[in-house]
Amino acid sequence: MHDKSKTFAGALPLQAARPAAAHSSSPDDELHRQILWLISGRAVFIFLGLNLAGAVDVLPLRIGLFPFASFLNVLTITLSGTYLLLWRNRYNLSFQIYLQFAGDLILTTILVAHTRGIESPFVSFYLLIIIYSSLTLGRIGAILSSALCAILYSGLMTASQFGMLPTGGRRMELEALTFRLSLHTLGFFSVAFLGTYLSMRLHAVQEELEEKIGSVRHLQRLNERIVSSIRSGLITTDLRGSITVFNSAAEEITEKRGPDVLDGPVQSIVGDELWSRIRTADLMKDSRPLRHESWVNTPGGCKRFLGFSVSPLLDQGGQSMGYIISFQDLTEIKRLEEEIRLREKMAAIGRVAAGIAHEIRNPLTSIRGSAEVLRSRLSLQDRDARLMDIMLRESDRLNKFVEDFLSFAKQGKHVRQAVEVVSLLKETNTLLEHNPILRDGHKIVLRIETPQVMVPANPDQLKQVFWNLWQNAIRAMPDGGTLTISVRKAEDGGAQILFQDTGVGMTQEEKANLFQPFQSGFSGGTGLGLSIVFQIVDDHKGNISYESEKGRGTTVTVYLPSDGATVKTLSVY
Numbered sequence: 001m002h003d004k005s006k007t008f009a010g011a012l013p014l015q016a017a018r019p020a021a022a023h024s025s026s027p028d029d030e031l032h033r034q035i036l037w038l039i040s041g042r043a044v045f046i047f048l049g050l051n052l053a054g055a056v057d058v059l060p061l062r063i064g065l066f067p068f069a070s071f072l073n074v075l076t077i078t079l080s081g082t083y084l085l086l087w088r089n090r091y092n093l094s095f096q097i098y099l100q101f102a103g104d105l106i107l108t109t110i111l112v113a114h115t116r117g118i119e120s121p122f123v124s125f126y127l128l129i130i131i132y133s134s135l136t137l138g139r140i141g142a143i144l145s146s147a148l149c150a151i152l153y154s155g156l157m158t159a160s161q162f163g164m165l166p167t168g169g170r171r172m173e174l175e176a177l178t179f180r181l182s183l184h185t186l187g188f189f190s191v192a193f194l195g196t197y198l199s200m201r202l203h204a205v206q207e208e209l210e211e212k213i214g215s216v217r218h219l220q221r222l223n224e225r226i227v228s229s230i231r232s233g234l235i236t237t238d239l240r241g242s243i244t245v246f247n248s249a250a251e252e253i254t255e256k257r258g259p260d261v262l263d264g265p266v267q268s269i270v271g272d273e274l275w276s277r278i279r280t281a282d283l284m285k286d287s288r289p290l291r292h293e294s295w296v297n298t299p300g301g302c303k304r305f306l307g308f309s310v311s312p313l314l315d316q317g318g319q320s321m322g323y324i325i326s327f328q329d330l331t332e333i334k335r336l337e338e339e340i341r342l343r344e345k346m347a348a349i350g351r352v353a354a355g356i357a358h359e360i361r362n363p364l365t366s367i368r369g370s371a372e373v374l375r376s377r378l379s380l381q382d383r384d385a386r387l388m389d390i391m392l393r394e395s396d397r398l399n400k401f402v403e404d405f406l407s408f409a410k411q412g413k414h415v416r417q418a419v420e421v422v423s424l425l426k427e428t429n430t431l432l433e434h435n436p437i438l439r440d441g442h443k444i445v446l447r448i449e450t451p452q453v454m455v456p457a458n459p460d461q462l463k464q465v466f467w468n469l470w471q472n473a474i475r476a477m478p479d480g481g482t483l484t485i486s487v488r489k490a491e492d493g494g495a496q497i498l499f500q501d502t503g504v505g506m507t508q509e510e511k512a513n514l515f516q517p518f519q520s521g522f523s524g525g526t527g528l529g530l531s532i533v534f535q536i537v538d539d540h541k542g543n544i545s546y547e548s549e550k551g552r553g554t555t556v557t558v559y560l561p562s563d564g565a566t567v568k569t570l571s572v573y
Contacts, residue, residue, distance in 0.1 A: 031093045034136055038100060039083045046076045050111075060114050060166070068114065072107075079103055097136050101145065104129050109152050117160040118153070118180070126153065127191050134195025135202070142199075146192035150185040157181055233306075235325040236313055241266045241275060244322065253306070253329050255298040270325060271296065274308055283312040284320055293330065305334040342534070360402055368395040416540075419457040421495040421560070422448055425487055428466045437471065441480020449488035453495045455560045461536045462560075468533050469499045469556055476503030476554060493562035494542075500555040506548040 050059065050072055060068050079100075086096050108125040115122055126149040133145035157177060159165050172180070227234060233250035237243055243266050246258040254269055261268065267275045274292045281290050290310040295303050307330045313322040375388050429446055473483045481502040490496045537544045540560055548554035 028093060031097075031136070032087070032090065035083075035087050035093065035096055035100075038097075038132060038136070039080055039087065042100075042104070043076060043080045046072060063110075063114060063166075072111075075107065079107075094137075097133075097141075101129065101133055101137075101141070105145075105148055105152060109156065112156055113159070114166050117165045118157050123153070123184075126188065130188060130191045131195045134192055135199045138199055139196050142192035142196040146188040149188045153184055153188075154181055230326075233327045235266060235269060235327075236322055237266045237325070238322045239320065241323075243269070250327075253304065253327070254296070255300050255302075266323075266325065269296075270308060270327075274310075278310055278323060281310075283310065283323070303331075304329055305331045360398070364395060364399055364402070368392060368399070371395065416456050416458050418454050419459050419462060421453050421455055421457075421462070421497065422451065422487055424459055424462055425466060425485065425497065428463050429470070429485065432467065432470050435471075435474075437474055439480055442474060442477060443480075443482045445482060445484045447484060447486040449486060453487070453489045453493075455495050455540075455562055457540055457560060461540075465533050465536050465558065466497075468530065469558070472530065473499050473501040473503065473554070473556075476501050476505075478504075481553075490559060490562075495558075495560045495562075497558045497560075498555060499558075500553065502553045505550040505552050505554055507550050511546075511548060 050069070059072075062068055063071050083096065083100055086099070104125075108122065108129065111122045111125065112118075112120040130142065130145045130149060134142035137144075156165070157172075157180070161172065161177065227245070227247045230247060231249050233253045234245060234247040235243055235250055236245035242263050243261050244263075246261055248258075250256075250269075251258055256269070270292075271294060273294065277290060277292060283290060290308075292308040292310070294306065294308075296306050297303055306327045308325060308327045311324045312320045313324050315321045371388060371391050375385075375392075426446065426448075429444065433444060470483070470485075477483070483502075484498070484500045486498040486500070488496050488498075534544060537558060537560070542558065542560040544556065544558050546554060546556045
């Protein structure tokens with residue numbers, strides 16, 4: 001089955017549908033993303049903000065020989081290009097942050113120095129540098145940036161006092177100068193403290209979020225494993241019947257792949273009859289699940305008897321949002337039930353068989369003996385002689401029926417010994433090759449795949465099994481055909497004998513009644529031959545299976561265990 005998932009409105013994960021969500025990014029990936037935002041944000045801010053400031057005469061006209069606005073634009077493009085090149089090559093991410101931090105300090109200091117010094121409206125840019133340094137570099141970045149900003153601002157104030165700035169600046173009293181410097185320094189460090197606190201809180205929240213996301217993913221994977229490990233087929237649908245969950249057991253049982261049926265109609269899996277019952281049933285009121293059993297055809301051509309259980313799929317508010325359909329393959333259970341019923345019927349017949357045989361066989365023997373005496377003593381006309389022959393022939397047929405009945409009733413009372421199956425099969429086949437039911441169009445092929453295989457069995461009973469299966473195969477080919485008899489050693493050392501004919505095959509009804517007593521498919525048959533075969537194989541703790549299709553022949557496989565202790569099954573295809 002498939003480690004794939006999707007959630008259906010908070011319900012079960014969808015098996016074999018789509019890949020699970022990717023894991024969260026690493027710290028380096030997060031820093032790499034932050035650097036890109038920093039580069040992009042700086043470029044947009046300078047191009048829009050500072051050029052707009054130039055339009056309202058906040059910026060000076062020139063810096064040396066160059067227009068001030070053009071100088072800033074070229075400098076911004078050069079720095080941004082350098083930063084992007086380093087970012088793309090993922091060169092030492094921490095170094096990139098410090099490099100941009102230093103560049104921004106220099107750029108801001110130049111900007112402040114050329115726009116009225118300490119009176120410049122761009123002094124607040126120092127605060128922006130401190131904020132992003134705190135968020136990206138943590139406590140160290142906050143302390144370093146606030147200290148450097150304070151030093152640079154102090155330098156600008158000193159230069160302004162001595163008239164060293166390009167714009168001249170104005171002189172201030174020492175008290176006012178000290179107060180202003182202290183106030184800005186306090187502001188710088190306060191912003192650094194606030195940025196550090198926010199950075200720590202942000203990292204704490206991120207770690208908590210990652211932990212919760214990890215827990216959710218763990219629960220999701222556990223949920224997926226539980227659904228995938230359930231040995232019952234599991235399907236969930238929405239209210240319209242579209243499949244949203246299809247676990248691995250459902251794939252195995254139905255022989256259909258999850259991706260092929262997801263979002264498709266559930267009727268393609270459960271059939272129209274069950275879907276009609278689901279639609280008309282009030283599953284919310286009935287505390288018991290809706291149960292249903294039916295035969296289902298798989299894409300591989302097999303028929304499987306499935307047992308379904310349907311319950312409503314509820315959301316957090318207790319409202320129905322779809323259906324949960326669980327099902328199991330009950331094919332073997334169904335076959336075992338049929339086998340048990342067949343055994344019970346045979347046992348009931350067997351209990352009365354001995355009594356019937358005695359009640360019929362004794363007078364039948366007297367009648368036939370009397371008829372023989374009368375025919376030998378009397379001179380009969382041709383018409384009377386024919387009637388006497390009919391009486392004797394029908395007496396023999398009735399006696400054969402009684403003998404078959406006794407064989408059917410007396411299973412389990414024979415002494416077993418080590419039997420070499422290959423030799424016994426060859427011997428039986430040699431005798432059968434002279435059977436009068438063979439025609440010129442019949443061909444017998446004996447295929448020995450193992451030189452010797454021993455099983456504990458009664459040889460006379462095994463001969464009876466081979467004889468009945470051989471005769472049935474020949475009768476199934478009235479116009480001629482090929483009977484292939486194969487014998488091989490099973491994996492556990494037992495014997496596997498196959499009778500494969502090219503005859504008329506069987507209908508579903510004929511297959512359903514195959515081992516039933518008195519159900520003969522041939523004229524003149526007693527209907528006990530295959531019942532006796534079943535009894536003998538069952539008594540030897542083996543099994544018998546068959547495959548047959550009308551017009552395409554029949555293959556019967558007899559398995560006899562080497563230790564006589566194999567679990568018995570009856571397989572029908």
